[in-house]
C-alpha cells in the first residue's frame with residue numbers, strides 16, 4: 001500500500017516573496033490526488049518541497065512517519081527512495097539512450113545484476129509503450145515519448161509515492177488521455193499514492209480521487225474531487241471554465257475597478273472565452289483498463305469520504321452520492337447484475353480517456369513541445385548520503401533534451417539547482 005504524505009502548516013518563501021503559507025493537507029495512502037492552481041502559484045515549488053529539494057520556512061512534511069523537513073541527509077536519502085518523480089519534460093539525460101536513462105536509478109540505488117536490470121527496464125518500457133525505442137536518445141523521440149520514458153524511470157524502483165509535474169504539458173489531448181490512463185493502471189497495479197500537478201481540467205475531472213487548489217498564496221481547498229468540481233467559489237469556477245472574467249488575472253490579482261469593468265462587459269454580453277460546461281455534472285472517474293486489478297484505494301477513499309460527508313457542502317454531498325451510485329452500477333454491471341441506482345445516474349457519457357485502451361501506446365507520440373522550464377538538479381559523481389539531494393533526481397536543464405545530445409558523455413547540467421536545503425535552512429527557522 002502506498003505511503004501517506006501529511007503536510008502540516010507549510011509555508012515557503014523566496015526572500016521576501018511568500019509563495020504559499022500554512023498549507024495543510026494529507027495525500028491518503030494509495031489515492032490519486034491532483035493539485036491545481038493558476039500559473040506561478042507555487043505548485044512545482046510544493047512538489048519539490050515534498051521531496052526535500054526545497055526547504056520550507058515553516059511546517060512539516062511527514063512521509064512514512066519521518067518529517068523530511070527536519071531529518072538528516074541520510075534519512076532523507078532513504079525516504080527519497082519511496083518516491084518516483086515524473087518531471088515536466090521527463091528530465092532525461094540527453095546523452096544516454098532511453099534504456100540507460102530508465103536503468104539509471106537501478107544502477108545508482110541497487111546492487112542488481114545487469115540481467116535483472118534488463119528485465120525490470122524492459123518491463124517498464126513495455127508498460128509505457130516504448131518497446132522498440134529503448135536504444136534511441138531523448139533527442140530522437142517526441143515529447144510524448146520522453147514523458148513516457150520519464151514515467152518508466154520514475155517507476156523502476158517500485159515507488160510508493162509518485163509525483164507527476166504536469167504530465168500533460170506538451171502533449172495533445174489524446175496522448176494526455178493515454179498517460180492519465182497509464183497512471184490509473186499503475187495505481188491499480190501497485191497502489192502507490194499519486195500526486196499530479198496539472199492545469200488540465202480533463203485530468204482534474206476524471207482522474208483523481210482528491211483535488212486541491214492553490215490560489216493567492218493559500219490552499220483554497222483540498223478534498224474529494226466532487227467538492228472542488230461542484231464548488232461555487234468564483235476562483236474555482238473561473239479556473240475550471242478558463243474564463244478571463246473573474247478573480248484570476250494575467251499576472252496580479254485584479255482590483256475592484258477591473259472587476260467592475262468586467263462585470264459591465266459581461267452585462268453587455270461580451271464573452272470571457274470560457275467554456276459553458278457544467279462541472280457540477282461529475283464525469284465518471286477513469287477506471288483501470290480491463291485485465292488490471294481493481295484499485296484498492298477506491299474502498300479506502302469511500303470509507304473516508306463517507307465519514308467526511310456530513311461536513312461537506314450540500315452540492316458536494318449530492319455529487320458524491322451520485323458518483324458512488326454510479327460506481328456501484330458499473331461494478332454491478334461488470335459482475336453481470338443490475339443495481340438499483342437513482343434515476344439519471346449513469347446517464348453521463350463515459351470520458352474519452354476512460355474508454356481508451358492501452359493498446360495504442362506504441363503509436364508514435366504526438367506534439368513535441370519540450371520547452372518546459374524547471375530547475376531540477378543534475379547528478380553528481382559522488383554517492384554518499386550527503387549527496388542525496390543532488391544524486392537521486394537525474395539531470396534536468398532548460399530546453400529540449402535534443403540540445404544536450406551533442407554534448408556527449410554524461411550530462412551534468414549547469415549547476416543551477418532546485419535544491420535549497422543547504423542554503424536556506426538557517427533562514428526561516
Ligand SMILES: Nc1ncnc2c1ncn2[C@@H]1O[C@H](COP(=O)(O)OP(=O)(O)OP(=O)(O)O)[C@@H](O)[C@H]1O
Pocket residue numbers: 014019037038039040041042043044045046375418
Ligand atoms: N528556486 C527559486 N528561487 C526563487 N524563486 C523561485 C524558485 N523556484 C520558483 N520560484 C518562484 O516561485 C513561484 C512559483 O513557481 P512555480 O514554478 O512553483 O509555479 P507553478 O504554480 O508551478 O507555475 P506553472 O503552473 O506556471 O508551472 C514563481 O514566482 C517562481 O518564480
